[in-house]
Amino acid sequence: MKAVTHDRYTDAAGLVLGDVPRPEPGPDRIRIRVEAAALNPFDWHLYRGDPWIMRLQTGLRVREPRGVGADVAGVVDAVGDEVEGVAVGDRVFGTIGRGALAEHALAGPASVATLPDGVSFDAGAAVAMAGMTALQALRETAGLAAGERVLVWGASGGVGHLAVQLARILGASRVDAVCSGRNVELVRGLGADEVFDYTAGATPAGPYDVVLDTVGTASVSALTALLAPGGRVVLVGAVGGGRLLGPLAATMRRAVAARVRGVDHRRMMAKVRADDLTALAGWLSDGSLAPAVQQTFDLGQALEALGLLEAGHVAGKLVVRPAG
Template identity: 50%
Template sequence: MRALTFANYTDPRGLSWRELPMPVPGPGQVLVRVGAASVNPVDWHIYRGDPWVLRLKTRSKAGEPRGVGEDFAGIITEIGPGVSEYRVGERVFGTIPAAVQVAGAIADFVVAQPQWIARLPHSVPDQDGAAVALAGLTALQALRDAGAMRPGHRVLVWGGSGGVGHLAVQIAHLMGAGAVEAVCSSRNVDMMEELGADAVFDYTRGETPIGPYDLVIDTVCTASARTLRSMLRPGGTVVTIGALSGGRLLGPGGPIIRRALGAKVRGFKAKTIMTRVNHADLATLAEWMATGKLGVRIERDFPLAAAQDAYAVLEQGKVRGKLALVARVPKTGG
């Protein structure tokens, strides 16, 4: 089978397709024929080894081919021993935890554990399932777990038009937020309003949220601790998911660490999130998609074979929603 790989730290031009042996699911695993995948910022941090701190975990693997990508959707073609909850022919979607990623999801086939996947409703295209997996898990867990969002809370999503942000706007409403507001650029204001944002602030025009907010979900980490403190209610929380800038050593971790220190000085709660891949949350996302309550915005579809081009676009930033990779294989089975 074909798989997108890298042997040494590289940019998208250094990613290459290789012919690899057909994977065989072991005990407690399933084999999925990939119908679609999607790209995430964590992918390019891994294949670039940027920030450098990531290289401490992967140095021993330098020179050995590693797979690329986490999110996928497709059809189960084989089931390993001990798997009883799925059957051959079922459509599923999911994501490979970055900590265990070896083979990668941008391939003809991917081996997955049952807790990494959920059934994909018939009404949901493969590319939507693949695009929502990691970003949807991150948005849900940032709101529910790290942010402890409750019905009636006033929520701000800073960086609302990105992959996680545009899903967080919708999920906050689904969880009963009293109001959901968003920060984005001029070209994305209409998108935020269409997704249900109660107010939208255009940072390119100098518009700044006022608050008070119970919870801020921040995907860009550009606001100062002083600014955030001024817009939070007493006891309010900021959950930082990513950062636009950072040094080569720590990358996004640098601004996030500085924010945590600033929060201690200013006296508010600042949290981060490590996304947990689990079946229950994927199933919740699938139910919302099936009923039309949650929709992923895909700015552009790429053929699976053009994944390098998709990563080049992703690295430029400013993607509205998500980028999807489509294998364009015939759909069969359940």
């Protein structure tokens, strides 16, 4: 089968799209015929080994070819002997770590959920990691309550554009957003009340009960001025930061400054949970959640898609369709 792999840490230009053996599921795994794979910055962090500190976990060197791509949607075409609750022919979506950019991918059954009939494979793949992250950041990390006012910073990105919609679904009374000028209309169309173009120097005034931040570019003093009493900031990710520490650098700077200024500043790491995937599937099904897909690609264009992802200004999501 065709798959995208890497046998060293490399940027998108050094990835290989080639033939590899079709994987066979072990007793506790399922195999998915991949209809759609959506891209996340997580993917390039893994294949670039960037930031370097991550290599303490992922290995100082790549010793065997590794697959690329976490988010997947497709049809189950093989099931291990010990798997219960998932059957051949089921439509599923989820997030599997690596290997989604391939004609077939292996997954643990707990990493996927049923994709309802009527919800496209593109939509399922597009919300898997980004939607779970936005949902957990708002509902659990921020503890968003109905009637609260939310600001999403980084609102045009994969996580941000779903957070705008999920904040509304979770009962926020006001959802404002920050993004670049070319994405203002997109974000307004997702239901944001007011959208601020950071490239034109526009800044929100607040007050907000929750600031969900995916870029980490605002200073803590700027955030302090935005928060209502009891307000909290949730930092999901950050741009830049250098090759050694990457987003961790901004995260640590923020955490120290927030402590000094007494700001309730929280970080989060999304967990793969089938229950959350099922909740997202329900909102996709009833139309209250709709991912924006900037562009779709076939598998032959996957490296081009990953190059675009690395540039860091995707509006919504990029989706690759291995099945053509």
